[in-house]
Amino acid sequence: MRIASWNINGVRARLPVLLAWLEERGPDVALLQEIKIPDEGFPREEVERLGYRVETHGQKSFNGVAILSRLALEDVVRGLPDAEGAGPDGEDDAQARWLEATAMGGKGAVRLCCLYLPNGNPAPGPKYAYKLRWFDRLRARAADLLATEEPVVLGGDWNVIPEPRDARRPEAWAGDALFLPESRAAFRRVEAMGFYDAIRLRRPFDAAGPFTFWDYQRGAWERDDGIRIDHHLLSPQAADLLRDAWVEREARAGEKPSDHVPVWAELDA
Numbered sequence: 167m168r169i170a171s172w173n174i175n176g177v178r179a180r181l182p183v184l185l186a187w188l189e190e191r192g193p194d195v196a197l198l199q200e201i202k203i204p205d206e207g208f209p210r211e212e213v214e215r216l217g218y219r220v221e222t223h224g225q226k227s228f229n230g231v232a233i234l235s236r237l238a239l240e241d242v243v244r245g246l247p248d249a250e251g252a253g254p255d256g257e258d259d260a261q262a263r264w265l266e267a268t269a270m271g272g273k274g275a276v277r278l279c280c281l282y283l284p285n286g287n288p289a290p291g292p293k294y295a296y297k298l299r300w301f302d303r304l305r306a307r308a309a310d311l312l313a314t315e316e317p318v319v320l321g322g323d324w325n326v327i328p329e330p331r332d333a334r335r336p337e338a339w340a341g342d343a344l345f346l347p348e349s350r351a352a353f354r355r356v357e358a359m360g361f362y363d364a365i366r367l368r369r370p371f372d373a374a375g376p377f378t379f380w381d382y383q384r385g386a387w388e389r390d391d392g393i394r395i396d397h398h399l400l401s402p403q404a405a406d407l408l409r410d411a412w413v414e415r416e417a418r419a420g421e422k423p424s425d426h427v428p429v430w431a432e433l434d435a
Contacts, residue, residue: 167237167271167435169278170414171197171321171396173426178202181209183422188216191414194236195269197280199323201230208232225262231280231322238270246303254296263300271435276404277311281322286343294343297325301352305359312360317404317435320361323426324397326353328363331374332394344395361399364411364431376413379426387418398431407433
């Protein structure tokens with residue numbers, strides 16, 4: 167089961183890129199973030215013609231997540247629990263950032279969680295407090311998923327740079343919500359529950375990178391001034407199935423690219 171996670175940065179703006187990528191790369195499952203479109207506006211027919219089932223949790227102009235799958239999808243859940251009073255300003259959380267489904271592979275089922283964690287900037291402030299509350303809700307849901315003792319993949323744009331080696335210039339991110347100590351500690355607390363970073367399982371000794379995001383400004387791509395903020399975290403049962411994990415760096419050099427690139431995990435499922 168080849169699972170790709172990709173912050174597409176607007177499905178309308180990048181529909182030709184998405185369709186060409188699906189045809190060329192052919193992931194069994196694609197977890198998309200920042201689709202920036204309500205459910206009814208998603209180009210379902212174009213994607214379904216390529217053999218994919220489509221589940222979305224969309225929002226007009228902002229956020230939004232989707233799961234595209236060549237495999238059967240069951241038990242779809244939209245949104246994290248405990249949304250009451252959990253929004254950025256203390257209102258109920260209506261932001262579309264979490265989508266779950268079970269993919270039925272030939273050797274068993276895998277629970278897929280597509281997530282787009284809040285950015286949190288400027289920090290400190292209400293947006294950063296919202297990010298940390300969202301992390302708390304994520305951990306509560308992750309604990310429930312771990313208790314099933316089934317393969318679980320938490321995949322998406324985490325908006326967290328876990329370690330200094332995950333940035334070309336870590337000092338440039340010192341005051342950013344993506345790299346603040348509280349953000350990194352929240353990420354580590356998820357790992358400490360029993361989840362494994364798929365890229366680090368396969369590339370534990372890399373001194374720098376691989377990166378998954380390069381800003382559109384300041385020639386970041388040309389200078390390889392990137393960061394790694396897109397991650398697959400695997401439950402122990404999913405980690406046991408891991409065959410490989412990699413970053414599709416070349417996607418950033420394509421025509422009208424997203425500022426993120428796909429991150430892949432291949433499971434023996």
